[in-house]
Amino acid sequence: MLKYQSIEELVKAAEAANVTISALVLADQAKEMECTEQEIYERMERSFDVMVKSVQTGNDEKLRSMSGLTGGEGYRMFRYASEGGGLSGGFLTRAMARALAVSNCNASMGRIVASPTAGSCGILPGCLVSLYEDKGIAKKDLVMSMFTAGAFGMVIAQRASIAGAQGGCQAECGSAAGMAAAAMVEVMGGSPAQSADALAIAIASQLGLVCDPVAGLVEIPCIKRNASGVMIAVSSADMVLAGIPAYIPADECIMAMKSVGDQLPASLKETAGGGLAATPTGKKLKERVFGSEKQ
Template identity: 75%
Template structure:
């Protein structure tokens, strides 16, 4: 049985059995749950279907968050991509951005999403994987399997560092989600287990120290837009690794560094809305708009 103590453990097991990380994780989880692999696969497939549904729900023109502060970001990005032929980043990437915005918007409007690994970072994995599916770049069955790899990597991060903004800052949420997505992308493109780990490492390294500073304490500003940044980092990390660029700092050490940085981070930067963008004059005014002036 796997212990999920380290990324190195997962890589070693995959190499030893000459299997993909997703394959050994599915088999391990099935054994641990005393369930058929087909049953667990079906559950994961349903999670992917929910991601697709969240994209549709969150891309509606009239989508508005519960606070009224945000809404329609997914619609506007899809519309922009259509009007401009893909804008500056190209049609595929603007589509991925739009899907990330849509899922995050769905969350803000109290719609159904998959916390992957958290609600605040819910648009990153769907932005990557749903885009590959919708654009015909990967088969659904392969995408669903890649989610077992991203999930296993997330389990290691949660065990050795944190996936919660309240304890590790946004690096723990969007940083973890980007790394998990990057690993899944690399596996989908035929990369080795070692390459999946390098993609995770690069994605985490590029978001070390990212504060969690939600305006008015709501997972909207700047969280929704950070999901887009997370998608871009996931794709760029995966592409670098697939191009033959190494991470140099091992994934497990990057996870350890993220934990260390989180421990050093001031509590005001950990989801308290007491610093960062939340403490700006405009941030405070937006809080008053939602909750009223403090007495």
């Protein structure tokens, strides 16, 4: 159980101790769970290793989802990246590819890390595994940053929601992008306050994002939203590292997200009753998977 009830508390506690948020959280978790810090760290390292593996598993041209609706998106993006990187450049294109691949792994019932949910599972690894494999960032630093991401995610879960069924996709991909942005800022030497600002900007950038899974499956448009979430996470981190403030504090952004989520109709909260799920093509895809309701 996280003892901090707000992002502000986390930031102030880290600043007072003159440590990173991840170091603060690791020490608190070890004390709470009556384990050594090394034991807690090794558990998180195993989660990072699963992320790396899920990228590899999902990067399969022939891998298809259980429904047959999706598959190969990660492979195609990796291939596109190898041909020059496209408009986004090599690093960002490969980061998107990793996010898509992990989402493909999830849709095919592979092993993933819910970070914070299965539907948003590609965003954090898309960012962190890319820093590891493409930028040569030390594994230990990336594993440590996951404690920051996790702590921020727990605050969001306590004060708002991380579930699409409760708050829309802003609660899933929005939270995941914020967690990833905060983690990346810490990895790149940013302060605890800057990590909080990165979270705030990422959440603000996806405020109001609805949850409208076609056929009720976490595939369309969920998989592509993971790639978009990576782009938002990276841009949020870069803005903060460039010295651009969030202006609206992270805790207030979280509460705004909760307020917006509470106002969303049930049709836009994972029920497949609205949005893209209710389009003519969305309905046809549902029939393709489950058959016609008249049958």
